Amino acid sequence: MLQKQVEIILMRQLASYLTLPVFVVDPEGNLLYYNASAEPLLGRQFDEAGEMPIREWSTIFAPVDERGAPLPPDALPLAIALQKRRPAYRRIRITGLDGVPRELEVVAFPLEGQGRRFLGAVAIFYSVNAR
Amino acid sequence: MRITLWGTRGSLPSAGPETVRYGGNTSCVEVRGRSHALLVLDAGTGIRRLGGTVDPGVTRIHILLTHLHMDHIQGLGFFAPLYRDGVEVHVYGPRSTTQDLRTRLTRYLSPPLFPVRLRDLPSRPHLHDVPLSRFEVDEFTITCELVAHPGPTVGYRITDGGGTLAYLPDHEPALGVPRFPLDAAWTSGYELAQRADLLIHDTQYTMPEYVEHVGWGHSAIDHAIAFARLARVRRLVMFHHDPGHSDAMLDRLLAEAGNAGPFPFELVSGIEGMQFEI
Ligand SMILES: [Zn+2]
Ligand SMILES: [Zn+2]
Numbered sequence: 001m002l003q004k005q006v007e008i009i010l011m012r013q014l015a016s017y018l019t020l021p022v023f024v025v026d027p028e029g030n031l032l033y034y035n036a037s038a039e040p041l042l043g044r045q046f047d048e049a050g051e052m053p054i055r056e057w058s059t060i061f062a063p064v065d066e067r068g069a070p071l072p073p074d075a076l077p078l079a080i081a082l083q084k085r086r087p088a089y090r091r092i093r094i095t096g097l098d099g100v101p102r103e104l105e106v107v108a109f110p111l112e113g114q115g116r117r118f119l120g121a122v123a124i125f126y127s128v129n130a131r
Numbered sequence: 132m133r134i135t136l137w138g139t140r141g142s143l144p145s146a147g148p149e150t151v152r153y154g155g156n157t158s159c160v161e162v163r164g165r166s167h168a169l170l171v172l173d174a175g176t177g178i179r180r181l182g183g184t185v186d187p188g189v190t191r192i193h194i195l196l197t198h199l200h201m202d203h204i205q206g207l208g209f210f211a212p213l214y215r216d217g218v219e220v221h222v223y224g225p226r227s228t229t230q231d232l233r234t235r236l237t238r239y240l241s242p243p244l245f246p247v248r249l250r251d252l253p254s255r256p257h258l259h260d261v262p263l264s265r266f267e268v269d270e271f272t273i274t275c276e277l278v279a280h281p282g283p284t285v286g287y288r289i290t291d292g293g294g295t296l297a298y299l300p301d302h303e304p305a306l307g308v309p310r311f312p313l314d315a316a317w318t319s320g321y322e323l324a325q326r327a328d329l330l331i332h333d334t335q336y337t338m339p340e341y342v343e344h345v346g347w348g349h350s351a352i353d354h355a356i357a358f359a360r361l362a363r364v365r366r367l368v369m370f371h372h373d374p375g376h377s378d379a380m381l382d383r384l385l386a387e388a389g390n391a392g393p394f395p396f397e398l399v400s401g402i403e404g405m406q407f408e409i
Binding site: 002003004005006007009010012013014016017113114115117 | 228279307316
């Protein structure tokens with residue numbers, strides 16, 4: 001067991017108070033934390049599922065672009081935030097594990113801490129059709 | 132190693148008849164190794180009296196700052212060995228995201244706040260941005276990590292191969308956690324403190340006081356106890372006492388905390404002059 005860096009811990013604490021779905025991932029893209037608002041997207045509670053390897057959670061989504069064409073994993077904002085270490089934005093469509101198709105605005109940004117330590121990234125989802 | 136508390140108060144020096152027993156000096160702890168290597172943890176006002184006991188034979192001193200809040204650096208300019216020629220003094224502390232330790236520390240150790248500039252001190256102290264990792268200093272192995280407290284703040288884990296000391300004087304691991312603690316992986320400071328022989332930890336507030344000061348960077352006594360239990364330490368020293376807590380109140384808080392026991396560790400309230408051997 002490795003203790004998370006304090007920036008990741010504080011990010012989780014903040015996310016747990018926010019109403020928009022938030023994902024926090026490590027530098028490899030493994031899902032370290034998602035808040036209660038993100039649970040319908042993943043179809044399970046964080047308290048039960050815990051951390052999720054990137055293989056597992058990224059296939060749940062099968063994201064497509066606005067015209068319905070499949071999006072390669074590298075085109076997703078979270079992947080760009082991790083690989084290029086810059087913020088990224090995109091509108092995507094997914095079908096969550098609850099079977100509901102969703103159109104989402106996604107904003108992702110990298111987490112770089114003290115001493116240029118690269119800690120991972122955060123994605124925030126805004127459901128267009130829910131509003 | 133032998134550990135001596137020279138300042139146990141938090142936030143502000145608090146001299147007066149009502150604090151005479153626990154002491155009014157701010158954070159400073161001396162660590163002596165078997166070969167008499169000298170580590171000083173924080174340079175609060177307690178460091179002045181420590182300076183008076185450092186004998187002239189000591190040629191090398193390492194000062195480890197947790198952060199640059201005033202109560203942890205105010206005594207630095209009053210540490211007598213800094214004015215001795217030929218003493219090698221190393222000061223370690225966290226840089227910020229934009230400034231190194233020297234730039235940050237110079238803001239205090241220069242006029243108008245202080246008459247002597249860092250560079251004019253006879254000992255010409257060496258300043259180091261403390262690495263957020265493990266490093267060696269004399270006979271000690273030191274682990275340094277960022278912890279939850281406003282501004283760049285670190286905690287230290289110090290081991291000499293025998294005993295382990297964890298020093299987290301300003302720490303709010305319960306920030307934003309509805310039921311503290313979460314599991315260890317998600318608890319600030321856990322790896323620094325785990326299985327330490329002695330944990331010196333922030334206990335600035337009572338629980339009702341904490342509720343009024345969420346986000347100020349400090350712990351309630353109950354939080355420190357829960358943290359010590361999670362980290363399975365052998366002894367917890369309550370530290371960084373609130374300036375408003377009198378001797379009588381600190382006695383009462385220790386007794387009340389003890390009533391919630393027994394704990395799987397020994398609970399002690401930090402008093403100026405107290406010594407520990409680990
Ligand atoms: Zn302090
Ligand atoms: Zn502080």
